[in-house]
Amino acid sequence: MKRRGCFLLVAVAMFAWVASPSDASLNRSSNSTLTVFAASSLGQTFQTIGKEFEAKHPGVSVQFSFLASSTLATQMLAGAPVDVFASASVTDMATVKALVPESKTFAANRVVLATPRENRFHINKTVDLNKRGVKWIQCAHLVPCGVAADAALAAEGRVTSKPVSLEPKVSSVVAKVVSGEVDAAIIYHTDYVANKGVLKEIRFRDSAAATTHYLIGVVKTSGQHALAKSFVDAVLSAYGRKVLAEAGFIRAN
Amino acid sequence: MSRKRLDAFNLALATLGGLVLLLPLIALFTKVPWASLISRLTEPNSISAIRLSMWSSLLATLICIILGVPLAWILARGNRRIVNIVRPLVLAPIVLPPTVAGMSLLALLGRNGLLGRYIYDATGWSMPFTASAVVFTGVFVGMPFLVLVVESTFRHLPSDQEDAAEIDRATPFTMFRLIALPQSRNGIATGAVLAWARALGEFGATMMFAGSLPGLTQTWPMQVYFETDQDMSSAYALSAVMAIVAVAVVFALRKQLRRAFAN
Numbered sequence: 001m002k003r004r005g006c007f008l009l010v011a012v013a014m015f016a017w018v019a020s021p022s023d024a025s026l027n028r029s030s031n032s033t034l035t036v037f038a039a040s041s042l043g044q045t046f047q048t049i050g051k052e053f054e055a056k057h058p059g060v061s062v063q064f065s066f067l068a069s070s071t072l073a074t075q076m077l078a079g080a081p082v083d084v085f086a087s088a089s090v091t092d093m094a095t096v097k098a099l100v101p102e103s104k105t106f107a108a109n110r111v112v113l114a115t116p117r118e119n120r121f122h123i124n125k126t127v128d129l130n131k132r133g134v135k136w137i138q139c140a141h142l143v144p145c146g147v148a149a150d151a152a153l154a155a156e157g158r159v160t161s162k163p164v165s166l167e168p169k170v171s172s173v174v175a176k177v178v179s180g181e182v183d184a185a186i187i188y189h190t191d192y193v194a195n196k197g198v199l200k201e202i203r204f205r206d207s208a209a210a211t212t213h214y215l216i217g218v219v220k221t222s223g224q225h226a227l228a229k230s231f232v233d234a235v236l237s238a239y240g241r242k243v244l245a246e247a248g249f250i251r252a253n
Numbered sequence: 254m255s256r257k258r259l260d261a262f263n264l265a266l267a268t269l270g271g272l273v274l275l276l277p278l279i280a281l282f283t284k285v286p287w288a289s290l291i292s293r294l295t296e297p298n299s300i301s302a303i304r305l306s307m308w309s310s311l312l313a314t315l316i317c318i319i320l321g322v323p324l325a326w327i328l329a330r331g332n333r334r335i336v337n338i339v340r341p342l343v344l345a346p347i348v349l350p351p352t353v354a355g356m357s358l359l360a361l362l363g364r365n366g367l368l369g370r371y372i373y374d375a376t377g378w379s380m381p382f383t384a385s386a387v388v389f390t391g392v393f394v395g396m397p398f399l400v401l402v403v404e405s406t407f408r409h410l411p412s413d414q415e416d417a418a419e420i421d422r423a424t425p426f427t428m429f430r431l432i433a434l435p436q437s438r439n440g441i442a443t444g445a446v447l448a449w450a451r452a453l454g455e456f457g458a459t460m461m462f463a464g465s466l467p468g469l470t471q472t473w474p475m476q477v478y479f480e481t482d483q484d485m486s487s488a489y490a491l492s493a494v495m496a497i498v499a500v501a502v503v504f505a506l507r508k509q510l511r512r513a514f515a516n
Contacts, residue, residue, distance in 0.1 A: 068482075070482045071482055074481055074482050133377060135379075135382060137382070137464065140465070140479060140482075142479075142482050142483055143482075162466075163466065164382035164383075164464060164466060164469070164470075165382050165463075165464025165465050165466050165470065166464075166465055166466055166467070166471075167464065167465065168460070168465070168478070168479070176464075179363070179365060180364055180365055181359070181363050181364050181365070181379075181381055181382075182382070
């Protein structure tokens with residue numbers, strides 16, 4: 001009996017805690033939530049821009065989903081409720097053309113080869129990936145960072161070794177090279193900038209092949225067009241550009 | 254409410270419950286491109302994913318049997334007080350979220366892992382991103398199922414033969430080998446099939462710990478995940494076969510499963 005009472009008490013306490021309105025849910029219940037699907041590589045910058053946006057629009061909370069643009073595009077085609085889509089490639093924006101008829105290029109980024117600072121295999125140039133025993137990874141072939149990686153490697157032409165894993169999104173690749181689980185990884189320059197303390201960067205010679213462009217647009221099915229439009233404007237604003245530039249994104253247009 | 258009304262209420266909820274479990278599977282089969290099923294399953298990427306999943310899950314099952322049966326025996330016959338603490342711990346992976354399972358395996362065997370660090374420093378080898386990581390993940394998530402079922406089988410063996418053997422001064426190991434094992438074949442088989450199905454289906458933990466490379470570590474469930482980005486029909490085709498396997502397993506083992514989990 002005693003035990004059951006204890007159990008009940010814990011259950012009630014848990015429920016009370018879960019059901020009590022936190023700051024975020026207060027915002028949400030009183031007003032509106034804007035859902036933004038954004039490329040995995042935009043995680044940090046968009047969160048910064050989102051906070052600023054929330055500060056300027058009291059009562060609005062921005063909910064992000066950061067995944068590979070190709071995955072997000074698939075989810076959108078399957079009917080995911082979303083107000084704004086920011087893609088890391090022209091291709092994935094084209095996939096959802098019917099849903100996002102108008103989009104603007106707002107940044108560019110290029111893939112680089114990154115190694116942990118403790119660089120056991122002394123990888124200093126891309127051909128060093130061919131060294132025996134080196135474990136390196138990149139994004140899956142259809143994910144924007146994978147498309148750019150494939151193009152950059154093809155342009156380089158001298159890397160004959162194969163990656164040991166094709167990861168579903170760039171943030172998974174970054175996590176594995178930052179933790180030292182692999183010897184090298186093809187990630188974005190912006191990922192390197194965010195992890196300067198622990199990573200070393202090696203650039204590809206053909207920067208055009210390694211570059212991908214970011215597009216953003218309002219989703220046609222959004223129930224809050226005006227708000228979605230103002231989020232897009234926030235990304236395109238001087239402040240948005242500043243945040244992106246500081247993170248290492250290349251200015252587009 | 255009258256008794257009759259309660260019965261009707263119960264029946265309505267039960268029907269709803271059944272539908273929640275059944276409809277998704279039925280829906281899956283309506284989406285399968287039956288006409289092109291074989292050609293989609295025999296695409297090079299599908300073939301290599303299926304092949305990898307089959308051999309790695311079977312190897313994992315074998316390891317589960319070799320290690321799990323003795324473990325189940327100790328749990329069934331060991332010191333009650335110790336066993337009552339150990340049993341929940343070895344069964345924990347059953348309820349562990351796959352991502353947490355993946356994190357745990359990385360924490361142990363990653364290059365900076367608890368053990369992995371020493372292995373890597375000594376040999377330059379680390380388990381992540383190898384096929385052995387796929388197998389290890391299968392063992393980790395599958396073995397608890399085998400232990401659960403086999404332990405229950407051992408507990409419910411008729412005690413007369415063991416008592417007789419004890420009078421004849423048989424050693425515990427002899428009793429295990431000559432009496433308990435032969436009588437538990439059914440239980441071991443059931444546990445092995447469950448462990449196999451679990452290892453075959455693992456996705457999250459495998460992707461985190463073993464990575465995903467076609468031909469090396471990209472398993473059948475991972476292939477489903479990646480196909481959703483490029484070809485939904487192929488993803489449905491690959492899913493359907495896994496679903497058929499699952500349904501076949503629970504049908505084939507329906508008696509054994511009821512016995513195993515009822516005890």
